[in-house]
Amino acid sequence: MQNIVSIKNLTKIYDNDFQALRDISLDIKKNEIIALLGPNGAGKTTLISIICGIVIPTSGSVTVDEFDIIKDYRETRSQIGLVPQELSLEQFEYVFNNVSYTRGLYGKAPNPSLIKKILKDLSLWDKRNSRINELSGGMKRRVLIAKALSHEPSVLFLDEPSAGVDVELRQEMWETIKDLRKSGVTVILTTHYIEEAEAIADRVAVINKGELLVVDNTSDLVQSMGQKTLLIDLHDAIESLPLNLKNYNLTVLNDGLSLSYNYDSKSKQTGITSLLQDMKEAGLRLKDIKTEQSSLENIFVELVRENK
Amino acid sequence: MNYYAIRAIYLHEMDRMRRTIGQSILSPVISTSLYFIVFGSVIGSMIPELNGVSYGSFIVPGLLMLTLLTQSISNSAFGIFFPKFTGSIYEVLAAPISSLEVIIGFVGASATKSLIVGIIILITASFFVELKIQYPILMLFLLILTCLTFSLFGFLIGLLSNNFEQLQVVPLIIITPLVFLGGSLYTIEMLPEFWQKVSYFNPVVYLINGMRWSFYGSSDINIFISIISLVIFLITCIVGVAIVISKGYGIKN
Numbered sequence: 001m002q003n004i005v006s007i008k009n010l011t012k013i014y015d016n017d018f019q020a021l022r023d024i025s026l027d028i029k030k031n032e033i034i035a036l037l038g039p040n041g042a043g044k045t046t047l048i049s050i051i052c053g054i055v056i057p058t059s060g061s062v063t064v065d066e067f068d069i070i071k072d073y074r075e076t077r078s079q080i081g082l083v084p085q086e087l088s089l090e091q092f093e094y095v096f097n098n099v100s101y102t103r104g105l106y107g108k109a110p111n112p113s114l115i116k117k118i119l120k121d122l123s124l125w126d127k128r129n130s131r132i133n134e135l136s137g138g139m140k141r142r143v144l145i146a147k148a149l150s151h152e153p154s155v156l157f158l159d160e161p162s163a164g165v166d167v168e169l170r171q172e173m174w175e176t177i178k179d180l181r182k183s184g185v186t187v188i189l190t191t192h193y194i195e196e197a198e199a200i201a202d203r204v205a206v207i208n209k210g211e212l213l214v215v216d217n218t219s220d221l222v223q224s225m226g227q228k229t230l231l232i233d234l235h236d237a238i239e240s241l242p243l244n245l246k247n248y249n250l251t252v253l254n255d256g257l258s259l260s261y262n263y264d265s266k267s268k269q270t271g272i273t274s275l276l277q278d279m280k281e282a283g284l285r286l287k288d289i290k291t292e293q294s295s296l297e298n299i300f301v302e303l304v305r306e307n308k
Numbered sequence: 309m310n311y312y313a314i315r316a317i318y319l320h321e322m323d324r325m326r327r328t329i330g331q332s333i334l335s336p337v338i339s340t341s342l343y344f345i346v347f348g349s350v351i352g353s354m355i356p357e358l359n360g361v362s363y364g365s366f367i368v369p370g371l372l373m374l375t376l377l378t379q380s381i382s383n384s385a386f387g388i389f390f391p392k393f394t395g396s397i398y399e400v401l402a403a404p405i406s407s408l409e410v411i412i413g414f415v416g417a418s419a420t421k422s423l424i425v426g427i428i429i430l431i432t433a434s435f436f437v438e439l440k441i442q443y444p445i446l447m448l449f450l451l452i453l454t455c456l457t458f459s460l461f462g463f464l465i466g467l468l469s470n471n472f473e474q475l476q477v478v479p480l481i482i483i484t485p486l487v488f489l490g491g492s493l494y495t496i497e498m499l500p501e502f503w504q505k506v507s508y509f510n511p512v513v514y515l516i517n518g519m520r521w522s523f524y525g526s527s528d529i530n531i532f533i534s535i536i537s538l539v540i541f542l543i544t545c546i547v548g549v550a551i552v553i554s555k556g557y558g559i560k561n
């Protein structure tokens with residue numbers, strides 16, 4: 001698939017000599033949803049801000065649709081929509097006017113019917129004549145999204161879109177993001193919520209301390225890095241592990257009614273077959289079996305720990 | 309040129325003026341009217357004519373300048389500082405706009421506002437004193453040039469300010485005294501010789517006298533020197549803003 005954003009050897013050292021980004025290279029594919037996942041202070045906002053023209057890079061280069069973000073800033077920026085992390089809005093502005101204002105800034109002729117559609121899609125139409133300071137936090141975030149969409153960008157950056165948004169609205173936001181992708185937009189979002197990346201991202205880029213640790217398809221990442229757990233329910237409770245099972249990495253749960261077995265899904269020999277064989281020999285009767293995938297959360301913690 | 313962006317910034321700024329119409333227009337009009345009542349009518353009636361002009365009329369160009377300067381500076385300083393303060397400046401930085409376009413939008417709106425206020429003050433003045441303008445085109449030229457120059461100066465202050473205090477310090481500590489001591493209410497000749505000499509180092513003296521010349525055809529300072537000094541200050545401001553912006557606006561990291 002074609003790349004829309006291409007980041008090459010990007011570094012950023014702030015004026016106070018703090019190095020926020022270390023040699024980041026990353027290609028973002030057209031029409032994908034990619035999550036930049038990392039703890040607070042990882043450098044996610046810095047990375048986004050450089051691509052959008054708000055922060056000046058120290059070295060390296062970024063192209064958007066083959067245009068250089070510094071030399072050809074008009075071409076790159078007019079394709080980009082940005083939803084910032086902070087609710088940075090002028091409190092006394094009216095919703096409709098303020099969204100239209102952003103469209104103007106991006107050099108587009110006024111288009112009230114488009115603004116109307118965007119506000120309707122984001123359930124803000126009722127609030128079009130409200131002042132921003134009359135809105136709830138979730139609504140303000142949606143106003144920021146409306147502003148970012150007002151000039152019909154092909155690349156949308158969402159910096160921590162669900163920060164401060166309650167669970168119900170978060171689901172709605174995810175739907176909105178998926179719809180946007182359907183309409184052809186490439187979405188880059190940052191998050192430190194693993195569920196968010198897992199729920200909507202095609203790919204995940206894990207960032208910590210200014211370094212890009214890993215980029216992979218969300219499902220592959222989970223799979224390849226994943227520890228799996230096999231949960232076995234027994235018909236009859238056991239008092240202790242039969243001797244021939246002592247060599248397996250088993251934990252007795254549930255007053256002897258369940259066993260859990262951890263294995264690495266990457267390895268060729270998971271040991272499941274022989275475990276089941278040995279259980280049969282020991283005379284244990286199985287009631288139910290299920291496996292659990294370890295979540296991105298565990299993977300993430302693991303990666304960040306290794307990075308320390 | 310991104311005309312829609314310039315237009316958007318310009319209208320957005322003008323909109324703020326409409327919302328704060330009391331603060332933007334009423335307060336300068338009221339304070340100027342008070343000057344006319346106190347200095348023009350009450351005290352002025354006891355002062356002899358200056359160069360054949362009644363005292364009330366004499367102070368009109370000076371008071372006009374006083375308002376133009378303070379208004380232009382505060383309009384544009386606040387105009388650019390406010391989005392910095394709220395954080396909404398991010399969209400100006402991220403938009404496909406050149407620095408020049410940003411400046412035209414903000415400074416243009418600020419200058420327009422001061423121009424409107426200036427004209428309202430002239431109209432107000434005409435209710436209190438006899439007003440005759442000898443060189444109206446020159447007057448309008450000076451009016452616009454002053455509004456633009458000091459709006460640019462205010463823009464620079466707004467860019468460099470990191471808090472409200474800094475925003476107000478320059479207009480309050482520097483501009484207001486310079487204007488009051490710049491011969492808005494008196495002619496330089498009325499001062500003791502030493503202070504006359506000091507006055508020639510006050511740039512505002514040149515501005516006010518230039519404006520007064522356009523009204524009455526006479527002033528303390530040659531009109532060309534006045535215009536040249538205004539243009540020099542304009543160029544200084546342009547260079548200043550250019551330098552600050554090339555270093556990332558004082559906003560970009």
Ligand SMILES: Nc1ncnc2c1ncn2[C@@H]1O[C@H](COP(=O)(O)OP(=O)(O)O)[C@@H](O)[C@H]1O
Nearest residue numbers: 014016018020039040041042043044045046561
């Ligand atoms: N303007 C700045 N000056 C100096 N350091 C900064 C500046 N902005 C951010 N940083 C630092 O850079 C690091 C990365 O910040 P940021 O990109 O905001 O991280 P994230 O968005 O992943 O939480 C943090 O340690 C932060 O303190």
Ligand SMILES: [Mg+2]
Nearest residue numbers: 044045046085
């Ligand atoms: Mg951040």
